[in-house]
Amino acid sequence: xxxxxPPPELxxxxxxxxxxxxxxxxxxxxxxxxxxxxxxALILSDVRAYVGGEGLxxxxxxxxxxxxxLYARDHSEARLAEFDRALKVxxxxxxxxxxxxxxxxxxxxxxxxxxRGHNHPADAERMARFFLRFQDxxxxxxxxxxxxxxxxxxxxxxxxGAELRRLVAGGKVTQPALEGLLSRLAAADERLTILEEEFxxxxxxxxxxxxxxxxxxxxxxxxxxxxxxWMYSMRVNREARRAEATLRDSEExxxxxxxxxxxxxxxxxxxxxxxxRELESFNYSVSHDLRTPLGVIACFATLLRTDFxxxxxxxxxxxxxxxxxxxxxMTRLIDNLLEFSRIGGAxxxxxxxxxxxxxxxxxxxxxxxxxxxxxRPHLVVGExxxxxxxxxxxxxxxxxxxxxxLKFSAKSAAPRIEVGHGESADGAAYFVRDxxxxxxxxxxxxxxxxxxRLHAPAEYEGTGIGLAIxxxxxxxxxxxxxxESAPGLGATFWFRLSA
Numbered sequence: 001x002x003x004x005x006p007p008p009e010l011x012x013x014x015x016x017x018x019x020x021x022x023x024x025x026x027x028x029x030x031x032x033x034x035x036x037x038x039x040x041a042l043i044l045s046d047v048r049a050y051v052g053g054e055g056l057x058x059x060x061x062x063x064x065x066x067x068x069x070l071y072a073r074d075h076s077e078a079r080l081a082e083f084d085r086a087l088k089v090x091x092x093x094x095x096x097x098x099x100x101x102x103x104x105x106x107x108x109x110x111x112x113x114x115x116r117g118h119n120h121p122a123d124a125e126r127m128a129r130f131f132l133r134f135q136d137x138x139x140x141x142x143x144x145x146x147x148x149x150x151x152x153x154x155x156x157x158x159x160x161g162a163e164l165r166r167l168v169a170g171g172k173v174t175q176p177a178l179e180g181l182l183s184r185l186a187a188a189d190e191r192l193t194i195l196e197e198e199f200x201x202x203x204x205x206x207x208x209x210x211x212x213x214x215x216x217x218x219x220x221x222x223x224x225x226x227x228x229x230w231m232y233s234m235r236v237n238r239e240a241r242r243a244e245a246t247l248r249d250s251e252e253x254x255x256x257x258x259x260x261x262x263x264x265x266x267x268x269x270x271x272x273x274x275x276x277r278e279l280e281s282f283n284y285s286v287s288h289d290l291r292t293p294l295g296v297i298a299c300f301a302t303l304l305r306t307d308f309x310x311x312x313x314x315x316x317x318x319x320x321x322x323x324x325x326x327x328x329x330m331t332r333l334i335d336n337l338l339e340f341s342r343i344g345g346a347x348x349x350x351x352x353x354x355x356x357x358x359x360x361x362x363x364x365x366x367x368x369x370x371x372x373x374x375x376r377p378h379l380v381v382g383e384x385x386x387x388x389x390x391x392x393x394x395x396x397x398x399x400x401x402x403x404x405x406l407k408f409s410a411k412s413a414a415p416r417i418e419v420g421h422g423e424s425a426d427g428a429a430y431f432v433r434d435x436x437x438x439x440x441x442x443x444x445x446x447x448x449x450x451x452x453r454l455h456a457p458a459e460y461e462g463t464g465i466g467l468a469i470x471x472x473x474x475x476x477x478x479x480x481x482x483x484e485s486a487p488g489l490g491a492t493f494w495f496r497l498s499a
Contacts, residue, residue, distance in 0.1 A: 046130040047207040049123040051200055056118045058196045060089035065189045066299050068161055075168050083161055092116030094151045100131045122392045139206030143199055150195040156188045348390045355384040359419055362398045382420030387497055393473045400466035401432040401493050409436030429496035438485040
């Protein structure tokens with residue numbers, strides 16, 4: 001049998017300083033590519049926060065106009081109070097803008113003002129930093145100008161409200177004066193609608209501009225990366241030619257694998273970019289194409305019910321009530337969908353969370369004020385250990401789980417909800433237990449799906465998104481959520497976070 005000769009000894013390699021330098025530049029460029037991709041994701045998230053804030057601004061402004069129209073008709077001070085309350089949203093955003101335009105802005109005060117404008121606390125500080133970072137970019141400078149013009153129109157609404165209040169208080173409401181004020185109100189509302197749409201459009205154009213710039217940088221760096229890869233492969237080829245043919249065959253296989261992986265990375269990057277664009281388009285559509293028609297429907301239904309109540313037959317009043325209830329339900333559904341989408345791209349701000357005080361605060365907020373004796377829900381909060389996570393997001397988990405328990409135990413003779421921490425089949429975890437309707441464990445797989453409901457809407461109200469939001473937040477924390485129940489014997493929802 002012929003003995004296979006050993007492979008020839010490879011020549012002594014040259015000093016690899018050039019290879020080290022190429023590899024160092026290669027690593028730096030990869031790090032820059034990762035940083036740019038992260039910045040693209042943060043920019044898109046911040047623009048979504050501003051577009052969502054504009055939706056809240058628009059909704060509050062429309063509500064203020066409706067309340068002022070109703071006040072002009074019935075002179076109810078409650079309408080005027082609702083008008084003032086609605087304007088707190090755009091006024092909070094105005095205060096944030098003015099603080100950020102100061103020579104030495106305070107980011108904390110600006111973030112607090114954004115929260116007063118009903119923006120999510122987790123987004124407020126990032127919105128302030130985004131403003132300072134991009135305020136001189138042409139698109140965002142234009143958006144700030146539009147925002148400033150809109151705030152002037154908000155001041156016009158306040159002035160109209162003050163003048164109408166003086167006329168009513170002095171008993172000097174004449175038809176010509178009232179028509180003049182209502183004409184000013186309609187004109188201001190129309191201008192605000194145009195400005196709000198222009199703001200969102202400009203922010204979207206600015207986001208596309210920044211994404212295009214970063215995309216071009218990514219392509220340029222990718223080209224440099226490919227060039228360096230080519231230089232590196234050429235040097236490796238020169239070294240490989242001094243070795244045996246088997247070494248050259250191995251190198252060819254390596255090249256094929258490298259090219260395949262590179263194509264997979266490029267394809268995945270394209271998929272992520274398309275997903276981001278689709279998500280941005282979805283948020284914009286929900287904020288404008290759905291909210292505005294709903295607001296108009298609800299407004300006219302309210303006007304019909306209040307202005308023509310005496311002349312409407314009872315079935316017509318029932319129809320209007322039905323329209324208003326379903327418009328409100330649809331608005332809540334849109335808000336929940338936006339919240340579900342926002343949480344999916346949220347950046348977790350981890351910190352020490354006092355679960356005890358957090359849950360006790362949620363329990364005080366959700367505890368019903370009505371009910372007597374056994375009919376009043378008995379909510380017991382046991383000892384809860386602290387956790388590490390995002391307090392604002394974990395608060396949403398508790399709100400959904402405790403609210404769910406209150407809802408499904410409301411029909412019990414003596415409703416009882418228990419919140420605590422203990423040992424489950426999966427280890428130590430937090431739990432919320434109730435003695436409500438319960439459910440069949442055969443359907444447990446559907447429980448945390450979006451729009452999935454195990455009970456008819458006529459039995460228990462809701463949008464079917466709360467538990468899906470809770471599941472997404474827990475999974476963002478690296479944890480798991482599950483439920484145990486039986487029909488008529490209540491339910492226990494468990495969740496645990498990553499260690």
